[in-house]
Every structure is written in structure tokens, then in C-alpha cells.
Amino acid sequence: MLAAAAAGEHALLIAPTGAGKTLAGFLPTLAALARAPREGLHTLYVSPLKALAADVARNLLAPIEEAGLPISVETRSGDTSSAAKARQRQRPPNLLLTTPESLSLLLSQPDSDRLFAGLDTIIIDEIHAFVHGKRGDQLALALARLQALAPGLRRVALSATIADPAPFLDWLAPGNSARPRLITCPDGAPPIIEILLPTERIPWAGHAGRWAAPAVMRRIEQARLAIVFVNTRAIAEIIFRDLWAENEQALPIGIHHGSLAPEARHKVEAAMAAGRLRAIVATASLDLGIDWGDVDLVIQMGAPKGAARLLQRTGRANHRLDEPSRALIVPGNRFEYLEALAARDAVAAHDLDQETFRPGSLDTLAQAIFARAAAGPFHPDALFEEVRTAAPYAALGRAEFDAAIDVVATGGYALRAYERYRRLVAEPDGRLRLAHPRLAAQHRLNAGTIVEAVTMNVRFGRRGRTFGQVEEWFGAQLRVGDSFLFAGQTLEVTGFDQADILVRMGRGRPSVPTYVGGRMPLTTNLARRVRGLLNAPERWAEMPADVAEWLSVQQARSELPGLDDLFIETFPRDGRWFMVVYGFAGRNAHQTLGMLLTARMAAAGLMPLGFVASDYVVAAWSLQEPVDFAALLSAEILDEELADWVAASPFLRRAFRETAIIGGLIERTQPGKHKTGKQLSVSSDLIFDVLRRHQPDHLLLGAAWADARHKLTDLERLAALLETAASRIRHRRLERVSPLAVPVLLEIGRESVPNAEADTSLLIEAEALAQEAMWLD
Amino acid sequence: MIDAPPPRVHHRAMPLLFHGQTLLPLPCGGLYWPAEKALLVADLHLEKASHFARKGWPLPPWDSEVTLARLADTLATTGAATLVCLGDSFHDAGGPARMQHAARAALLAIAGACRLVWVTGNHDGSSAATLGGEAVAELRLAGLVLRHEAVPHDASPELSGHFHPKITIHHRGRRISRRCFALSDTKLVLPAYGSLAGGLAIEDIAFADALPGRLTALVAEADRLLRFPVRAAA
Numbered sequence A: 001m002l003a004a005a006a007a008g009e010h011a012l013l014i015a016p017t018g019a020g021k022t023l024a025g026f027l028p029t030l031a032a033l034a035r036a037p038r039e040g041l042h043t044l045y046v047s048p049l050k051a052l053a054a055d056v057a058r059n060l061l062a063p064i065e066e067a068g069l070p071i072s073v074e075t076r077s078g079d080t081s082s083a084a085k086a087r088q089r090q091r092p093p094n095l096l097l098t099t100p101e102s103l104s105l106l107l108s109q110p111d112s113d114r115l116f117a118g119l120d121t122i123i124i125d126e127i128h129a130f131v132h133g134k135r136g137d138q139l140a141l142a143l144a145r146l147q148a149l150a151p152g153l154r155r156v157a158l159s160a161t162i163a164d165p166a167p168f169l170d171w172l173a174p175g176n177s178a179r180p181r182l183i184t185c186p187d188g189a190p191p192i193i194e195i196l197l198p199t200e201r202i203p204w205a206g207h208a209g210r211w212a213a214p215a216v217m218r219r220i221e222q223a224r225l226a227i228v229f230v231n232t233r234a235i236a237e238i239i240f241r242d243l244w245a246e247n248e249q250a251l252p253i254g255i256h257h258g259s260l261a262p263e264a265r266h267k268v269e270a271a272m273a274a275g276r277l278r279a280i281v282a283t284a285s286l287d288l289g290i291d292w293g294d295v296d297l298v299i300q301m302g303a304p305k306g307a308a309r310l311l312q313r314t315g316r317a318n319h320r321l322d323e324p325s326r327a328l329i330v331p332g333n334r335f336e337y338l339e340a341l342a343a344r345d346a347v348a349a350h351d352l353d354q355e356t357f358r359p360g361s362l363d364t365l366a367q368a369i370f371a372r373a374a375a376g377p378f379h380p381d382a383l384f385e386e387v388r389t390a391a392p393y394a395a396l397g398r399a400e401f402d403a404a405i406d407v408v409a410t411g412g413y414a415l416r417a418y419e420r421y422r423r424l425v426a427e428p429d430g431r432l433r434l435a436h437p438r439l440a441a442q443h444r445l446n447a448g449t450i451v452e453a454v455t456m457n458v459r460f461g462r463r464g465r466t467f468g469q470v471e472e473w474f475g476a477q478l479r480v481g482d483s484f485l486f487a488g489q490t491l492e493v494t495g496f497d498q499a500d501i502l503v504r505m506g507r508g509r510p511s512v513p514t515y516v517g518g519r520m521p522l523t524t525n526l527a528r529r530v531r532g533l534l535n536a537p538e539r540w541a542e543m544p545a546d547v548a549e550w551l552s553v554q555q556a557r558s559e560l561p562g563l564d565d566l567f568i569e570t571f572p573r574d575g576r577w578f579m580v581v582y583g584f585a586g587r588n589a590h591q592t593l594g595m596l597l598t599a600r601m602a603a604a605g606l607m608p609l610g611f612v613a614s615d616y617v618v619a620a621w622s623l624q625e626p627v628d629f630a631a632l633l634s635a636e637i638l639d640e641e642l643a644d645w646v647a648a649s650p651f652l653r654r655a656f657r658e659t660a661i662i663g664g665l666i667e668r669t670q671p672g673k674h675k676t677g678k679q680l681s682v683s684s685d686l687i688f689d690v691l692r693r694h695q696p697d698h699l700l701l702g703a704a705w706a707d708a709r710h711k712l713t714d715l716e717r718l719a720a721l722l723e724t725a726a727s728r729i730r731h732r733r734l735e736r737v738s739p740l741a742v743p744v745l746l747e748i749g750r751e752s753v754p755n756a757e758a759d760t761s762l763l764i765e766a767e768a769l770a771q772e773a774m775w776l777d
Numbered sequence B: 001m002i003d004a005p006p007p008r009v010h011h012r013a014m015p016l017l018f019h020g021q022t023l024l025p026l027p028c029g030g031l032y033w034p035a036e037k038a039l040l041v042a043d044l045h046l047e048k049a050s051h052f053a054r055k056g057w058p059l060p061p062w063d064s065e066v067t068l069a070r071l072a073d074t075l076a077t078t079g080a081a082t083l084v085c086l087g088d089s090f091h092d093a094g095g096p097a098r099m100q101h102a103a104r105a106a107l108l109a110i111a112g113a114c115r116l117v118w119v120t121g122n123h124d125g126s127s128a129a130t131l132g133g134e135a136v137a138e139l140r141l142a143g144l145v146l147r148h149e150a151v152p153h154d155a156s157p158e159l160s161g162h163f164h165p166k167i168t169i170h171h172r173g174r175r176i177s178r179r180c181f182a183l184s185d186t187k188l189v190l191p192a193y194g195s196l197a198g199g200l201a202i203e204d205i206a207f208a209d210a211l212p213g214r215l216t217a218l219v220a221e222a223d224r225l226l227r228f229p230v231r232a233a234a
Helices: A002-006 A021-035 A050-066 A082-090 A100-107 A112-116 A134-149 A166-172 A210-222 A233-245 A262-273 A307-314 A334-348 A362-375 A380-388 A398-410 A438-446 A524-534 A545-557 A587-603 A637-648 A650-662 A684-694 A699-712 A715-727 A739-745 A758-774 B048-054 B063-078 B101-113 B127-131 B205-210
Strands: A011-014 A043-046 A073-076 A095-098 A121-124 A154-159 A181-184 A192-195 A226-229 A253-256 A279-282 A297-301 A326-330 A424-426 A432-434 A455-460 A466-471 A483-486 A489-497 A500-505 A566-573 A576-582 A608-613 A618-622 A729-733 B016-018 B021-025 B031-033 B038-041 B082-085 B115-119 B134-136 B139-141 B144-146 B158-160 B165-171 B174-179 B181-183 B187-189 B215-221 B224-231
Touching: A002 A021, A002 A181, A011 A021, A011 A166, A021 A043, A021 A050, A021 A121, A021 A154, A043 A100, A050 A073, A050 A095, A073 A082, A095 A100, A100 A112, A100 A134, A100 A362, A112 A134, A121 A134, A134 A362, A134 A380, A154 A166, A192 A334, A210 A226, A210 A233, A210 A297, A210 A326, A233 A253, A233 A279, A233 A483, A253 A262, A297 A307, A307 A326, A307 A334, A326 A334, A334 A524, A334 A545, A362 A380, A362 A398, A362 A432, A362 A438, A362 A650, A362 A699, A380 A398, A398 A424, A398 A699, A466 A483, A466 A500, A545 A739, A566 A715, A566 A739, A576 A587, A576 A739, A587 A608, A587 A618, A587 A637, A587 A715, A608 A739, A618 A739, A637 A650, A637 A699, A637 A715, A650 A684, A650 A699, A684 A699, A684 B063, A699 A715, A758 B224, B038 B063, B048 B063, B063 B101, B101 B127, B127 B134, B165 B215, B165 B224, B187 B205
Parallel strands: A011 A154, A011 A181, A043 A095, A043 A121, A073 A095, A121 A154, A192 A326, A226 A279, A226 A297, A253 A279, A297 A326, A455 A500, A566 A729, B038 B082, B082 B115, B115 B134, B144 B158, B158 B187
Antiparallel strands: A424 A432, A455 A466, A483 A489, A489 A500, A566 A576, A576 A618, A608 A618, B016 B021, B021 B031, B031 B038, B139 B144, B165 B174, B181 B187, B181 B215, B215 B224
């Protein structure tokens, strides 16, 4: 690192957890400032988490104070007081530790040029965790701006182990300049990953490994401090309860997830750091590198869904390089057992999956343009050149850039209705400036690329404290008297007050089950390895007897999906034909395929009734027997039906809400506060309807399409699946259900096939039921 | 996607008997009163988008056009001779002055084709009358009071707007949200008609204050009127 710094080179440092990479990143800065103390901002540190920035600040201050170095260190985030923020802009510290959001806000200040003019180094921590999405776009644009303000700026990025550093190096390098120096640190002792097996049979269905609660509790009793990772917030609540039921020694166990109120989260974090906890049930909210205690066991409930994620989570145990981390995977069902085995193989082989880098999002670009205007007048030509030095926008066309400017200036409409309400006006020299200073304040309130779902507060009585928030779709289905799991408690609903759900402590089993949504789909890499295990009978011997038997019977009665084909089974059952497609393309792609496939089946007169999707398989059932699979799965399905379907689905509406907020068209609703004056605010759904009808090619609708295609429907993987279908379909017609098909048929979350009048007929049915049950006279 | 022409609904719309008057709640959110040949609509919130644009949020500028096109269609299909807009016809009093040419022409065409009555609302006052028609605070028609906002303790049968009622039904795992009419023993509140006018859940406390006693949500479909009990008589 020192050599790279001496040579003035940008650098990417890849090191496993525990190697002290954050301190290594700061070393050249500390050395330079110790040698030649100076005023003003020298190094900027950006991390994806506020808590991580605070943690790093603590870890830096100790050695600086011990050595008596004249170096000032401060953090800046949404939690920093406005007085401290103002002072930081007047008298900046040598080292400022912040987040991408706070950095972008700093850059929107008119005095940002003075603040950053002398900036020497920027350090981006945990770069692997967040540069692929819109936060990455936001940070790339901020880097481009910083480089313009401080041309000599050196960029340093720190990453956990990644499969392919090349795209990260490209992302990090500004414009056409030389590639950054790559520094890799040798791996420590390989982790010890164990798969927990039941004494009886591995379940056919289920996801979270709930069957294993007693065994998991015994492991917790033997460990010093365990993190129990789960894949969703709702599962965290359920597992936490299951563990408590088995907690005979009443060990202190906590729960940590992103829906909890910040105070509740901080309390758990503090208890963990102080060694007062023996276990903590957590979601991805604890994935990143904060050192909160002496963890010696990581337990993954359910399949890890990706090898990189498993490695990252495993690294939470034991922050010393020379000792192996210990992890335990608890598979929820037989496919998840195969997936756990595949993930363990992948970690051992260092075969890690990696998200793909995509072109920069245009809503984020519009927001950055607004931020630039808030900082002061700018010339569009110069800004276009600057933006193109940010890797995600290297291929941006001038027309798209101008369209983004137009969105900021007047909303970007073909109808020139808002010339007199322009937000950007031209100066005589061609520069653009904000029409009114209050627009800068408006921008700063609305900025950021994370758009939370609309939420409701969970409050203990009308004047009581807030436990946290639940998403509105969940809160809206609750009725007074219902009980549900939250923050590890059973809570009973006592009433509603605007955006608050009022609760009291409840007893017994919750009456409202929590929908299991928002799971990460299985990565392509792991899916390929699971296929490999199916096709390697020599590995079956190491599997539990019932899993090996399951695969052998499948092989005898049907066939196993190959390494690179699309295997389909059909069989009759209960007066219907089942069609099981072994796509291995992940839940989102399969869900999309299920919708499109049943639409095609309906058009072909097969009378489909429903479908269900898992990470491995999509299964559809119909009254008529499907036979022409090539026609049902032809690739034109993506051109012909997908567009119609996505347009009519809630996906696009949800995606548009996000792009409209990021793009500055509508106001961000503050969490838990949206109901007040709701009539007077505007619903993104209504705007979507008007806009799609009158200007379907609007920039922000296009951005919503791009999001929906990638994030919600996993279009790339679906396209690959259909490409395989075009040449390598294998079909087997069976007399009855096959062993491999059983897990998907036991999946929850079946979808019935929608039809045009579905909602109206459902309403009519609901009314009849309500009439029958409720009417008094 | 191309929107189909609106069906000629009023012949099939299911009637509601309200204090001796036969009223037809329409799927579009309007209320047709055959005996008076009157169409009632509430809360058009015209020029809502331009109001937001002026404050720095440039919403799509077609909202007035969309709302008025729908209104003109309903006028034509019902054959109404009188149009009563139950207040908040513009999102704010400055709305009429901001209106663009196309929307203004659509509104003038409507004003030329029927008798146009603007009931004044809390958002717009009487500003709409600058574009034609007459503005009144209240109106009595065949024993019913027509006003913008329900008066809780007035026992006269009353038709009003203001609250933007909507109902959300969870059924078979689907969540269906629709604008609805809110019916109590003496009051009927119309849904908001404007394309950018949002809704307020009929379970909200605001409805309990304004419409005490028994409360029912009415959802008009093409050939039937669905009734969802919200609250039994106290």
C-alpha cells in the first residue's frame, strides 16, 4: 500500500476478513500526516454502513492518540448533528469518515470546491458489497466530481475476497487513466464449514431449517458467541422464537434486523460488543465487517444462496487470520442440502459468485445533476465529460444525458407545460443554475438512492415507544385482535392511529403468519454446482442416506437434470397434468417464467390452473396435457408476452415509485410518516398511470423498466434458460410424481393463474362472504 | 396498451335508493341522478400537477386533460343536462389561471354543453367559476343537500365529497384497492374523480367523525353495486 501511495497510484486491496485491511488502507495517510502535519481534509473514507464508519473511527483514534499524532478524525452521517456538520465544513478534520449518501450531500454544498480542493486520498471500504447497484452509481458520480475538484486525488478501494477483480479495477479507475495497482493478501486458514444433519430424515420441504432448533441451541450452548444468520427479517423473528422455546439454560440471545428501531439495534450491538450475549439472530444487517465481539461460531439457517455470501458470513467468526473460522449450515430441505454441499465445495475451491456490473441508472444520474446544480452553476458540456469519467456512465450518450438534464429542469415531458416553473435556468454564458435557492434544500431532503418500502410504525400504545416498522402491505392486512411476531415478541394489535399500528404484549402463537418474501435467488454459480452434484453419483455416498436414496430413486423412475440441458417432467395427478421444468435459474426468473408459461398454456387451450416456483424448478398444472414444449418455451416469449406482462404487473409500478423519487419527480415519504395528509400528497401509482398513457418513453419510466427487468424478473437468467430450451430440451412423461418434483409441490406461495376479470370476480366473492357473515338486518 | 371506449354503463348501472331518490353510482366515480338529469362528481383536483410543479415537483402535466376527458365521456353516456362538481374542483385557487390550452378547451366544451354548478371547496373556493358556470356554497335538490364536506350533525340527507374514500380488500391472497362511495344512513360521500387525487381508507378515523353510525362502502362495477359493511350501527 505504501508503495502504491509513493507512486501515486490508485489501488485495490483484496484481503480476507481479519487481515487488518482497513488499517492498511489508512497507513499511507497516517504516515504522510505524521511526517508533515497539515490543516484541512486529507483523506476521505466511504463505507456502506454508518456503523462501520463509526467503528473504524474508534479503531483509528486509539493508535493515533497512543502515538500522539497531530491527526484529527471525524465521522459524518445522517446521525451527525447539524452543528457538527456545519463546523466540519468550516474546519474540516484531516480524516473524514462517511457514507456515499453523506458524501453526495456534501458535494451538493456550494463550498464543496473549497472543502475538497486539497483532498489527497479517498478510501472506499467493502467495495464488493455495494458498487453494483444505484449506491455504486451514486458513488461513481461522486468520485468523478471529487476528481474534478482535486485532480491529484488517489483512489483506494478495499474488498473482501472476490472472484474476479478486473471489473472492480475498471470501476475504480477514473476515465481513461491507468489501471489501479492490485494488491492481494494471502488467505488465512481455510474455514471449517459443517452441514448440520438431523438424526431422522432431511425434510422434503421448508426453508429456514426450523426443524433443527434444538440441535442449534445445543451448539450455541457450546460456543462463546454465535451469530445465527437467516435470509429474511420474517424468518429471523420465527427462528428467534423457536430458539427461545429450546433455550433451557435461558442464555442471553438477541435479535438484529433492519426493521427494528435504531435504538433497539444499537442496544443489541452494544450488548454484543460488551460480551453480554451468547447468540444473536441476524439478517444481512450484520453481514459487513463490523467487529462487534468475540464471535466463534456462525450458523447459517437455510441455504446460503451464494458462495461469496457464505464466505463473508463465515468470516464474521474469528477475526484472526491464523485460525480457521467455524460455520454450520442448517439446510431446510433436500435441495438445500445439495446447495449447502455445493456452497461448501465452492468456498473450498475459491469459486465465488459475483454480481454483474451494469450501465449506470438514469434516475441516479438525474439526482446527481440536481446535486451539481445545488452546488452552483455548471456547464452541461463540462458535466457531461465529467460524468463519462465515472465507469458506469462511460458509454452514456449525449442524448440520454440531455434527457436527464431535462428531467431535472422541467420533469422531462414532451409537452412543454412547465417552462415557467423551470428548476434549472440558463445563464447568459450557457451555464445552468437553480431557479431558486429553496430547490437546493428540497434536493437535499429528497436525495439518496435507497427508497424504503412504505412502512407503518409498530408502537406500544398511543404514547408508547416505537418498536420499529413493518411494510405497509403487511400492516394493512392486520386487524384489531390479530397477533404477530415482531422484535422477538408476540404482539397483539389494539388499534391503528394514522401510520401507527398500536400493540400490546400478546400470548401464545401468533395468529397472522408472516409471508416469506424478499429472498435472494440462488446464484448461477451455485446452481451449476448443484447440477454437478446431481450428475456425480460418486458423491452421493458422502450424502445422508435419505438424500442419496432420493436421487437414486429419481434416476431409476425418471432421469436427473443434466449439466447443461432443460429437463422437463410431466405426470397426471388429481385430475390435472403437472409440468415440472428444472430450470435452475433462481426463484425470480422461475416466477417470471411461471407467469409467461401459464399465459402461453392458456393461449394453447391447455387450461392452466396455477404454478409454483422455487430456486430450482417451476411447476405448472393444467387440465389438458402439455406436449409441445418447444412452442411453450420458445424465446419469443420474452418479446411478445414479457412486455405486456411486466407493464401490467405491480413490479413496474413498484420500480417506478423508486425511480420517480430518486429522479426528483416526487417527494420521498419519511418512514412511518406517510399517512398524514395522504390525500394531499401524490400517489406514484396515479402518476404512473397518467405518464404511461401519455409518454411511455419518459426517461424515468425507462429507468423503471430497466430495474424491473433486472431486479424483479431476473431477465438475463430467464433468457439463458430459454436459449437452452431452444436446443436442449429433454422430456420424460411419467405415470406419477417423481421424487425430485416433490419439494416444489410442497412449496408455499402457489400462484393461481390470473385472468382479466379476476379482481372484479374476487371482489364480488369477497362481498358475498362479507354479506353473509356481517349483515345484521 | 389502448384503452377501450367506455361502456355505455348507465343503462345497466345498479340503482341506489337514497331517501326517496334513485341514484346511480357509476364505476368512474360519478353519481348520476336520472330524475334531475344531473351528474355529480367530487374532488376533480384539476391542475394538481402544475400546482406541484410550481413548488418544484414536476408531475406529469396531463392530469387535467385526463380527468376532463373522462368527465366528458360520462356526460355523453349519461346524457346529463346538469353537472354538479362537489368542491375541490381545482387543487388550489390559482388552478384556473394555470390551465393549459387543451384542458381549458375541454372544460369550456363541457360548460357549453350543460348547466355547470361549482360547489365551493376548501382547496379552490369559487375560483372555478372564472371559467364558466356558477359557484355556490351549497345546493338543495329534491330534498337532498349537496355540499363539499359532510356536516356531521346535520340530519338532512346529504351528498358530498372531500374525503376521497377508498376501500382495500384482502381476499385469497390478493390485495385489491378501489375508490368507493361511503354510505351512512343520511349521507353519501362520493369518491374523488380526479386522475391524481389519492384516496383515504374508509376505515380512517376521519370517516367516523364525519359519518357517525352505520357505514357501508359501495363499489360500482359495470352491472352491479357491491356493498362492503365497514361499521355496524353504533
